[in-house]
Amino acid sequence: MLAGATAKRRAGAGRLIFAAALTLVTLVSAGLCIWQVQRRSWKLDLIARVEARVHAAPVTAPGPLEWRAIAADTAEYRRVALQGRYLETPETLTMAVTERGPGFWVIAPFRADSGFTVLVNRGFVPEDRRGVEERRKVAGEQARVVGLLRLTEPGGGFLRANDPAAGRWYSRDVAAIASARGLGEVAPYFVDADAASEPGPLPQGGMTQVSFRNTHLIYALTWFCLALLSAGGLIFVLRGKAGEETPAS
Template sequence: MSPGAEKRRHGAGARVIFIAGLCLVTLVFAGLGIWQVQRRSWKLDLIARVEQRLTAPPVAAPGPAQWAGITVAADEYRRVALQGRYLEVPETLTMAVTERGPGFWVLAPFQADAGFTVIVNRGFVPEGRRAPDERRKVAGGEARVVGLLRLSEPDGGFLRANDPAAGRWYSRDVAAIAQARGLGQVAPYFVDADAATEPGPLPQGGMTQVSFRNTHLVYALTWLCLALMSAGAAGYLIRGTPEEPLES
């Protein structure tokens, strides 16, 4: 076989491998695009369900018998109501960034008449007004709380871990807060009090930020465009000028 024929043979083999690789990449890109379309459908359904929960009448906050079955998809942002009293335990301030600027969420333990303890997020206080005498006192008296059920936020936040010993909290980790305050077992969720429960001025309730990142359509179009481009490149190579017959 002449040197030219040997070169063409190697070139043809490399071309076949390259076309096969493009076909594989096309399948991967198309699969990712279809997955993003499915994720978008799931996200839109979740948003619709949450919007219904935000305007629904409040239901009784779930008790211990229901705690194991609580999930984000089924329960997050559900409007709930509690009747009972706040415990005379120091409130816990967790870092917050809101439309009013930086500050803290005020978390207080609430003993429900049904016999269990829930951490209630009473609302927001600005950074310079965190002192207890700056906000309305509630401990000891009978109270009704209406708000949104939120699942615990373990592992800290703002790229920082909670430091209970130093009293620095970056997320609303109810289990860690309960342990630090000696509360025993508490609900695996907290309740964001609404503006009717905590009308302000301090703390200010009803400031839950309900938003969902939904960029699945952009990702789907990106992946599907890449799939079309790689498929086009493979088709171009397949339809290319045939190789000259190999010499023996």
């Protein structure tokens, strides 16, 4: 009799712990589902804002007085225009993987007529055509550049750090490139030139990939299903406990 009561108490305690765990899983899953729905709404709004910037008429590229106010949520992918000339400083090649295969972005310093220097991503060159003689010469010539404002990419990319001393660049790190080329102060952003500004054949401009990963709906549904399953398990456990506690007639 005593052994039976002890076993019953242990079973009841185990059921209580299981019910508590199911409650926690339900609440956490429901919270994560709501969070993913909110993130999806934010991402769709971001995509809409970026699409509007990409297709808007170009505005003058921000000068030094505006640099402090530049932020990703308001400036990234803004269509801008520059009037000036490319400097004689050697271009910098940074690793790229595009729809045309692996290769490099050609980064060139540009001096705006308004008096500041900005790095311009002239466009893409394939891996086997990286030589200076392969691309259109622009150093010293007056030009109008229209393209998308992009924020600096510090550190590196492709799981590798930039190595300025060896001339190996895996990201478009504005400050590091400017330092390596002795450019002094430059804009804290670079400009991806469009196809009209860099018609090619090399480098090929207008290859900016404007895409955002948006899997929030899938994650939201996953967390919703988990919350539903754990809630169902909790109801089953509680009903089983209630059935055991009901005295037989």
